[in-house]
Amino acid sequence: MMKRWSPRRAIVFASIVLVVDGLGGYALDAVGVVPLAVPFLLARLLARFVVPGMMIATLVIVVVRAITGARANGSVSSR
């Protein structure tokens, strides 16, 4: 699973979660509670407990890749 991880996928996942979290409440208020409550609450939990850490970790990895990539290309000193 981790081999298939990429920053782009992490951002897409976070975006979907945040959209469901942001709009789900309005949808629930409009149509009633039962059908949408479980996926909405799951998105709400992910948005608050997982997505912030995931995005920070993703940012760290993107920065690390940029640094190590630059070193490999010789544009950044290894010292």
Next chain:
Amino acid sequence: MLRALERPWPRLALFAIVTVVCASFVPRVWCGRGVDAIHRGDRSAQEPLARAVAHAIRSGVGVSSFHTGSARFDGEWTLATHQMAALGLMQVALAHPELRAELLPAIETCAERVLDPASTAFGAEAWGERGLDALGSTNGHAYLGYANLALGALRVLAPNNRFAAQHDRLTEALARRLDASPHGIVETYPREAYPADIAAVVGSIGLYDRGAGGDHRALLAKYATPMRACCIDGASGLAFQSMNAASGRPAGPPRASGTAIAVYFLSFADRVLARDLFAALRTSQRAEFLGFGGVREYARGHVGSGDIDSGPVLFGVGVTASAFTLAGARMFGDRDLYEAIYRTANLFGAPVDVGGRRPFAVAGSIGNAILLAMLTATPELP
């Protein structure tokens, strides 16, 4: 060393560490937004909640709005929705008198609905007589305490309203039944008595005195002694969930949901008893995880699952007990507990702003009415 993050396991470890660190403070900050304003009682925080509840009442809440699978419970929830809405709206109108004219019609609708025979048909089914038509009966009909609370809320704001005479008669009937009970236990249904419902009866009498200028102080003082002796567990300080009216002995374990409901209702009549029950909830039942608060349903040494009274029980924490404890926390000055439970209510209730209203999207009409009443419960009596 940086290249290690290109490999899966170090990357997974980084994700795990950063996620745990962020989860320890981001959700509590995110879900705690706005708690200062609602705790202070700011109009900007209370008004949208009140408008959401008033809107739901105007839109119509009836037995068909609920699907518990039991006609009795659907009826109870209909009655409780209107009663909680009336009390919550009353509290907001008292805190912000400029909103009184806007909120009063919804409270009047609540009073009208609790007197509708359909709203108390579940009680008539159980007793074989309509409680509101049998005020001279010796049968308990303690569920009428909920109806009387809604009438009391209207009476506090409009002493000469069109239901005042019915309010007088219902209060006197409930007071007479309470006085006649040797153990201070009024039955809700035949051979079924619940301290939370008895607290509704007692609280409604206290609220009547404030709204209509009655004086039941002697009765309320007399009631407190048997209530403490019979209905409260000495070990935990919690109220037993159900009682045997004839023997005065508990018929169910001490539980937080009934206790937390009783705290709120008793606050209209007996603040000392309400404070003592709240102290038991605070000291023995409080649960907290990452800044999210809740209240354990069962007292230490007792185990059980969720039911219609407690709502869902997750890791021992009950939805009803947690929500109702908000009122005690605000009334008796436990700001930390109020904030911790508010975060939980915000997380799972999911408030949204829609055209000047702020309904909790997941709470439904009864949840919104309860949360309004609990979040705006006042340290001072109305």
